[in-house]
Amino acid sequence: MKFRWTWCLPLIATVTLAACGTTGGGASKPGPSGPAGDANSLTAYHWKLQQAFNPAGADDQTWFLDSTKAPIELEFIEQRAVVKNLCNVMSAGYSVEGQRLNVQRPMSTLRACADNQLMMLEQKVARILPTTKQWNVQLPASAAEQPRLTIQFIDGTRWQLQGSPTPQTKYGGKPERMFLEVGPERKPCSAGAGRHQCLQVREIRYGDNGVKTYTGQWENFYSEIEGYKHQPGISNTLRIDRYKLQNVPADASSYAYVLDMVIGSAVEKPSK
Structure with a gap:
């Protein structure tokens, strides 16, 4: 499935200022107590905005x-910063030079949005992203903590984001x-010691030209798909990332299935 991209307007030209300043004031939530992360830690986590401060340092x-x-x-994926949970998915190239973070002008998918507040937030994010100035990751010292990413923008605005591990x-x-x-x-199925309700799935394969080349048989799916919430009465075609697991129990799945994208959906009429 291909997305169309367009430039988000109005936008500010890419800013590449050195990270010579310090983060502003503001009462931050308690953060992790571990070491500072390197550039690889940016790509190792999904980052959700936890707290934001204005240029004066106030919440x-x-x-x-x-x-x-x-x-x-x-998210930071293959040299692109991807912003989610807006009207559209926003994407911008980025580079790291020490503690300096340079983000280019973002592009966006073209989905219509009836939520005016969400659309205004999307436009606000599009304007500030190219003014990114510096970054810092604080890693957890224990399993009870989560990593924190702090991003400061040229006008003094500051974001604090909490990280959760990517599937990789x-x-x-x-x-x-x-x-x-x-x-x-x-449908009802037997899994391990009890009865369960299994998803019904079949594998689909596509050629390099995007044409379907194979459709498998329907079968019970005894695992779950991370990131996928099934709605009864709706069939979906999913692009999945499957990870091989190590040292799994004999009665457990050898794979973890993670949703990458829903590429098609259809409402099915109930059978009489």
Whole structure:
């Protein structure tokens, strides 16, 4: 599935200022007590905005909507900074020079958005991203802590984001890419010591030209797919990252399945 991209406007030209300043004031939430992270730690985690401060150092809630909306999420993937949980997925090239973080003008998918507040937040993010000035990652000292990313912008605005491991960090190694079609309803199945409701799936394969070349048989899926929430009555075609697990119990799956993208959906009429 290909996305169309367009330049987000209005935007500010890429800023590449040296990280010579210090972060501003503001009452930060308690952070991790471990060592500072290097540039690789940026790509090792999903970063969710936890707290924001305005140029004067005061807490700034304008970067957050109501409690039903997920906070801004930032990922660093293949030299691109990707922003999620807005109307559209936003993407911008980036580079790291020591503690200086240079972010280019972002591009965005073109999904219509009926939520005016969310659209205004998206435009605000698009304006500030190219003014990124410096970054710092503080790693956890124990399993009870989570890493923290601090980003400061040229006007003194500061974000603090909390990290959770990416699947590659969590499971190690590179995943196998595969496609699964998930049927509209779960069905009873036997898994281990009890009865469960299993997803119904079949494997789909595509050629390099995007044409479907193979459709497998429907079967019970005894695992779950991280990041996928099944809605009864709707079938979905999913792009999946499958990770090989090590040292798993004999009755457990040898793989972890992580949703990469929903590439197609259809509402199924109930059978009579």
